[in-house]
Amino acid sequence: MDDVKWLIAREIPHLRRYALALVGEPHAADDVVQDCLERALRKRSLWRREGSIRSWLYKILYNEHLQRLRRRRPTASLENEEIDLPTPALQESALHCHDIAEALQALPADQRAAILLVALEGMSYDAAAEILDVPIGTVRSRLSRGRAALREAGVGSEQEVRLRRLK
């Protein structure tokens, strides 16, 4: 295995984690990771070694995810298609959401993508901006709006985190 393939292989668990949080369903998430890896392997000569391979792979993953969403149906609710979520109900009544994964899926895809890059991967805003291919200001506003929505849904309360730790 050449060294680039080895570097890519190392990233697979991180990619799978991000994809699961982003896509919401394990099999579909692994589909996106598979698409990402296939594309990355085809184009690995294009990876310029000054950047981190992780960022490069995340950019490909995110684009594969977007393409997948576009191909299904161009409506606002399309990112929730994999899971049968009562999305309008969640947004309207601001139910207290016990499962953060559900709350994340209720967010628009671009807000979710931004939050996950920062929360899961600890990325700086400019690294996230590079991956999402938007200006830093846009990343910040997506983070703001997404976090406010998550807060509305009751995610991130002290009690919740304590309970989670007990499990």
Next chain:
Amino acid sequence: MTSSGDDIGERDLLAYADGLLDQDPARKRAVELFLRGRPEEARRMRAYALQNEAIRTRFAGVLAEPVPERLSRLLDAERGRRPLRGAARIAASLALIAIGVVLGWAASESASQDEGVFVSRAVAGYRSGAASHAAALPPRENHLGWLSQQVAVNIDVPDLSALGLYPVSRSRLPTAEGHSTVRIEYGAPAGRRIVLVIGTRWQNRVPTIHLAREGGLRIAHWQDGPLSYGLVADSDAVPLEPVAEMIAERQERKIRAIGREPEVIRDVRSLGTPQPAALPAVEGNPAHDGETQGTGTRVN
């Protein structure tokens, strides 16, 4: 670097909540000072930091999981056939017909060679699932996303700048015999000139449908552009040809109508139960709009 409270904006607060100010102790202290007098904001930032922690905890398990074989094998053996992800999910409420669409990405040009190979794969696809008596799939499951992605091609003008060649013109050549072609001319400082022509390999025309038998099954199979189709039934009483023609005809129409939304099966049950009277005639032209699908159903 200043510790004045006036300078602290939303961007600093967010960065603080996300732990991005850990390398900047002066600014971090300034934010903490700022928040001391503002309990609402402090609560908000604490909530955001907790969101991060909740997200990390929720998804931590995935990192520890062993990498599924379907992913790790991509890095072991790149060349050759792409791994198939399983048969496509089109199920009809017709208990007698199983429609199996299997992607054949063989590079072989020989039609008869492909035919023989594909019949076996269609039969294998048929056998890989038990007969389903379920209700029709909901409409949202009608788009074959991953299959479409396998065959969709996004082509850019090849970048030859490393060789000192730059594209100077691109034009579409007239479509001939159902082939689409693009012409790209590259020029170079030294006066070299080279032309790249890229065209579709498959013709845009209605394919020939072949019939075969294998292991007590009847198979109608054909190739259409990058895809192979195999329609499999277990009984002579089922008229395969009209169903095959309907699929082939629709596929051809979709390829021509570039830019329009793909048509979707709205109600699979409206394809009808296999009674000869209900299906379109075999001889002559396949059914056109309005003749058999009064409810406006089409095959994607």
